[in-house]
Amino acid sequence: KAGVTQTPRYLIKTRGQQVTLSCSPISGHRSVSWYQQTPGQGLQFLFEYFSETQRNKGNFPGRFSGRQFSNSRSEMNVSTLELGDSALYLCASSHEGGVGEKLFFGSGTQLSVL
Amino acid sequence: AQSVAQPEDQVNVAEGNPLTVKCTYSVSGNPYLFWYVQYPNRGLQFLLKYITGDNLVKGSYGFEAEFNKSQTSFHLKKPSALVSDSALYFCAVRVPSGTYKYIFGTGTRLKVLA
16 A cells, blocks of 8 residues: 655745645545644644545644645645745645544655745 | 643663653643654654553554653653664644644654664
């Protein structure tokens, strides 16, 4: 079974641009969540999607948005990039997103904003 | 506010010695507790979880964790450390009510010295 796949692996953008990150969950998983990882801050929850609906949302500005498609693949979009958006963005999937379920993570997209 | 604390940014231990990575939490309700490990340039991998029952939980790669409700702690332990255990370790909590969001600690870097 293929794991969680995130593309691209690396991105370099400049301030003010926008970016779209992609995540393909494990086959059969319907819950996809996104996290921002920065040194010293750990993992910050961005949002979770289940069956094409955003079920949970973290404390990030509206520049961060996402969506999920009918095949459970998910995209995350960041508009008007700021230097502080430089981070590793991780996607994770699970069957139903149940409270006791473990998450399966992708290798992440390393975003650098110049 | 609900939170998870990993008080040590880094833990150094000699190979063959026991290791402990500390985690404390502050949540309302009964927590679901998790440990994940991150190797360089990889996403997080699940190690173990506590849902209910025996306070000592055994997980992957010989790791175990002890849930202590009175001290609100969930420390990760291993009897004999390996150099290959060197990685970044994250404690996480989910509360089985409300939004079910994952709350992650800031991570502890474990260095096992040969």
